[in-house]
Amino acid sequence: MTKPVPTFDLYGEKARKEPDFWLHCETIPSRSSLYRYEIGLHRHDSFFQILYISAGSGDALFGGGRWPLTPHAIVTIPSAVDHGFRFSRDIDGHVFTLLASHMRLSGEVVRFASEPRVTLLEAGEPDSAFMIATLERLAGEWINRSSGRTDMMEAYLVSALTLAARQWARDNPERGAGETVRRKEHLDSLIQQHFRGQKPAQFYARELGISPTHLNRIVKAATGLTAHAYIGRKLIDEARRDLVFTQMTAQEIGLRLGFADPAYFSRYFLRETGETPRTFRVAERARLAAQSSQ
Numbered sequence: 001m002t003k004p005v006p007t008f009d010l011y012g013e014k015a016r017k018e019p020d021f022w023l024h025c026e027t028i029p030s031r032s033s034l035y036r037y038e039i040g041l042h043r044h045d046s047f048f049q050i051l052y053i054s055a056g057s058g059d060a061l062f063g064g065g066r067w068p069l070t071p072h073a074i075v076t077i078p079s080a081v082d083h084g085f086r087f088s089r090d091i092d093g094h095v096f097t098l099l100a101s102h103m104r105l106s107g108e109v110v111r112f113a114s115e116p117r118v119t120l121l122e123a124g125e126p127d128s129a130f131m132i133a134t135l136e137r138l139a140g141e142w143i144n145r146s147s148g149r150t151d152m153m154e155a156y157l158v159s160a161l162t163l164a165a166r167q168w169a170r171d172n173p174e175r176g177a178g179e180t181v182r183r184k185e186h187l188d189s190l191i192q193q194h195f196r197g198q199k200p201a202q203f204y205a206r207e208l209g210i211s212p213t214h215l216n217r218i219v220k221a222a223t224g225l226t227a228h229a230y231i232g233r234k235l236i237d238e239a240r241r242d243l244v245f246t247q248m249t250a251q252e253i254g255l256r257l258g259f260a261d262p263a264y265f266s267r268y269f270l271r272e273t274g275e276t277p278r279t280f281r282v283a284e285r286a287r288l289a290a291q292s293s294q
Helices: 028-035 108-113 126-144 149-171 179-197 201-208 212-223 227-245 250-256 262-273 277-293
Strands: 023-027 038-042 047-055 058-062 065-069 073-077 083-087 092-099 117-120
Touching (some): 023 028, 023 126, 028 092, 047 126, 047 149, 073 149, 108 149, 108 179, 108 212, 117 149, 126 149, 201 212, 201 227, 227 277, 250 262, 262 277
Antiparallel strands (some): 023 092, 058 065
């Protein structure tokens, strides 16, 4: 009988119902050395992982295949994917484990991040050098716990993943962005322009010159969501950000996002997130305060 693949938040640690971090960073040898540099097949149901290989060598195992690892490489692994590693004893680099629901990606980067990848970086190439420096700075922000680090870490993550997606597309032109991906990127741009007007999916389909059914098919393939749900998620993401990082009242945030009725905004937020705006604000600020004091 085949043994089930174990699920962890961090390898070797029991997964919790409510994760207590949105991002965790550690060196590759700090954990792999505890397991003789071999990480068995496992998965993370709620977390996305990035490994940056700066020294040594090894193999990444996922999808029934084996991918060789050499400096400098970036491994990206979406949630719920079985994966494992075998490392040489001189391995070095960082592992970033982040809550998948916290990721704010769009366009080609969403497609890139939807499958496990190994992206090789070329020494001396400007984008590669910038990616390496960005991941090193990300690790430094996590370790040093300076003020404003959450915003800095988010910026570093988006920058690194966007550049990795570009690099991977250049290395794999036959699997790069096609018409569907370009339309998805156009949709993201339109949503950014019009989300406060709460335009329906039909509006975006008309702007793209396609039918609502075709739009729904594109969004479903890229994100797993309906077009209506994907458009609405932008409102919720903006509301969450404003609740945590601004002093605006829930009523002011609702008006800013196009809700004329504050009570309806609260009901909408509750329906989409399971929490009232006030409950979310208090809990998220308390969590971030506790995290920054650790």
